Amino acid sequence: MVGIYASGRKAGHITRQFTRQVFSCASHLPVTLALYKKIMISFKDKYHLFKLNRRLQNLRGEYKAIIKKAKKDGKDQRHIKGILAEMFAVCRDDELEIEQIITKDLKRKAQKYYIELPDIADEKIWENDFGTYILSDHGKAIISKQIKAHRREDYGFIIKIVSVLIGLIGALTGLIAVINR
Numbered sequence: 001m002v003g004i005y006a007s008g009r010k011a012g013h014i015t016r017q018f019t020r021q022v023f024s025c026a027s028h029l030p031v032t033l034a035l036y037k038k039i040m041i042s043f044k045d046k047y048h049l050f051k052l053n054r055r056l057q058n059l060r061g062e063y064k065a066i067i068k069k070a071k072k073d074g075k076d077q078r079h080i081k082g083i084l085a086e087m088f089a090v091c092r093d094d095e096l097e098i099e100q101i102i103t104k105d106l107k108r109k110a111q112k113y114y115i116e117l118p119d120i121a122d123e124k125i126w127e128n129d130f131g132t133y134i135l136s137d138h139g140k141a142i143i144s145k146q147i148k149a150h151r152r153e154d155y156g157f158i159i160k161i162v163s164v165l166i167g168l169i170g171a172l173t174g175l176i177a178v179i180n181r
Helices: 009-026 028-035 043-072 077-112 137-180
Strands: 126-129 132-135
Touching (some): 043 077
């Protein structure tokens, strides 16, 4: 971050850009939750996810207001960075809990379809966060893709049976109409 402590217009521009980047990175969880809303998790977990997401949104809004007030009061960059670091520390526990719920659900679905989970030593798939292993975004994508493939196979069989039954019902209806004429 070259020029962050410089005075004048450029420093303010860099601060706004830095803050915008931080908040865009920190707000990726609602997007993650939106992608996983279709995952059938228990009502208790869905409610817990909703509460955690709401709390994160409120915290981010409060910290945005604090940062805006600090900028308005003319606080230096170190103070603003301290506020951002505090925000990340406060929000990290909730973000980790959300990721754990999503990981637990994907692991349960993988077991349901007898999908073998990748080895925990694979750092592309798993992230170790203070002794807790959660799926990385890449890992979630891989396992979700495998789950969707298995679901597609199951639904493909059901669709074939339903289409045959609809065809038989149509044929029987036509036969009855011809006989009654």
